[in-house]
Amino acid sequence: MATKVLEGVNVADFGQTVVGSVAGGMLASYGAGVIKIESRARVDYNRQSPPFAEGKAWRGDRSGLWANVGNAGKYGITLNLNHSRGVEVAKRIVAWADIVIENFRGQRMAKWGLGYEDLRKINPNIIMLSASAYGQTGPYATHGGTGGTLVAMSGISQLTGWPDGPPMQPTWVYSDFFAPKFALLAIVAALDYRHRTGKGQYIDLSQLEVAMHLINPAILEYGVNKRELGRIGNRLTYAAPCGVYRCKGNFRWCAITVFSDGEWKNFCRIMGKPALAEDPQFATRMGRLKNVDKLDRLVEGWTINYSPGEVMELLQNAGVAAGVVQNGEDLARDPQLENRNYYWELDHPAFGKFVYSGMPAKLSKTPYEMNRSPSFGEHNEYVYTKLLGMSDEEFVHFLNEGVFE
Numbered sequence: 001m002a003t004k005v006l007e008g009v010n011v012a013d014f015g016q017t018v019v020g021s022v023a024g025g026m027l028a029s030y031g032a033g034v035i036k037i038e039s040r041a042r043v044d045y046n047r048q049s050p051p052f053a054e055g056k057a058w059r060g061d062r063s064g065l066w067a068n069v070g071n072a073g074k075y076g077i078t079l080n081l082n083h084s085r086g087v088e089v090a091k092r093i094v095a096w097a098d099i100v101i102e103n104f105r106g107q108r109m110a111k112w113g114l115g116y117e118d119l120r121k122i123n124p125n126i127i128m129l130s131a132s133a134y135g136q137t138g139p140y141a142t143h144g145g146t147g148g149t150l151v152a153m154s155g156i157s158q159l160t161g162w163p164d165g166p167p168m169q170p171t172w173v174y175s176d177f178f179a180p181k182f183a184l185l186a187i188v189a190a191l192d193y194r195h196r197t198g199k200g201q202y203i204d205l206s207q208l209e210v211a212m213h214l215i216n217p218a219i220l221e222y223g224v225n226k227r228e229l230g231r232i233g234n235r236l237t238y239a240a241p242c243g244v245y246r247c248k249g250n251f252r253w254c255a256i257t258v259f260s261d262g263e264w265k266n267f268c269r270i271m272g273k274p275a276l277a278e279d280p281q282f283a284t285r286m287g288r289l290k291n292v293d294k295l296d297r298l299v300e301g302w303t304i305n306y307s308p309g310e311v312m313e314l315l316q317n318a319g320v321a322a323g324v325v326q327n328g329e330d331l332a333r334d335p336q337l338e339n340r341n342y343y344w345e346l347d348h349p350a351f352g353k354f355v356y357s358g359m360p361a362k363l364s365k366t367p368y369e370m371n372r373s374p375s376f377g378e379h380n381e382y383v384y385t386k387l388l389g390m391s392d393e394e395f396v397h398f399l400n401e402g403v404f405e
Helices: 019-029 064-068 086-096 116-122 147-153 174-197 207-225 261-271 274-278 285-290 292-303 308-317 328-332 335-339 380-387 392-401
Strands: 010-013 033-038 075-078 099-102 127-132 202-206 242-247 252-257 321-324 343-348 352-357
Touching: 010 019, 010 086, 019 033, 019 099, 019 127, 019 174, 033 086, 064 352, 075 380, 086 116, 099 174, 116 127, 127 174, 147 174, 147 207, 174 202, 174 207, 202 207, 242 292, 242 308, 252 292, 252 308, 261 274, 261 285, 261 308, 285 292, 308 321, 380 392
Parallel strands: 010 033, 010 099, 033 075, 099 127, 127 202
Antiparallel strands: 242 252, 252 321, 343 352
């Protein structure tokens, strides 16, 4: 009996950077056997991105970003798909796999002879996920794309920032971390379909279309009223006070949102100013929205006297939405995350003790498990000779020929 929900499912992961890698990493955490396929000839961008172990940059194993963002628990191999024999070896991996994941620009896999129709000839029941920036069809299909460009293309940047300022790019690109969840859902649905019918299928995921789900209110506003939503900073058009407010401490903040007049009365009571709840300027939501600048000054005049944790506790206990704007140190010590065992501290040859982020969904019958990320090409010999059945002589020959670069 399987101890993990995806035990026995084999995945060939050609994914790069975030989207492909995270989709494969989630499958690995829930028990799938995932082979991460990289190349020394074209090192994954995330492997070259900080933070680095001991502050020392290196193209291989020192990137904490690569290790933690989607690559835990995988077998790590190297394979040069631009080598004349590289695609031949890749097809052996496909024959072993149930699922193939890739997120190159549209049609890139087909140019290598590894498109879905090519893979079906090798493995008729294969499930293939292509998670390109724009999808495999349409005028942008062969365009390159990153999370940064997709945030702009989807309209998220147009809605991010202050009313009197230009569009802004979020520090972390949202589409990179939403797209893998859509990918995982589609893969599980395809597995269920194959279980019922015996047939695999092709999944054409557009990261741009994933990002569009994040701005549905703007699309609805234009569709219904032909009106463009603009940038409003930290505020909402239907709640006040709403924003992040300066608290006691070195650059500390708490996010607060008041939706109803009843919540506002509770807030005024906590601030020790119950009369504010009856002040005509603030007694109603419309009044608070009209006088929001003055309101924000009043709120921050109170929050500045307390730590963000104290503000959160006081307001939460009064039924008002509030949360600390947490920094890295806060998150590392967060009692909620600690109670749910969200962080996994594992030994890694390049980092020593290294902390991985866990999976947010816990299955009662088949718990997930985190394992460390692989070193660059760490499992070449094991994967090629044991999983794929390559002879020692053939393995050494390909190694010497540069196929595993």
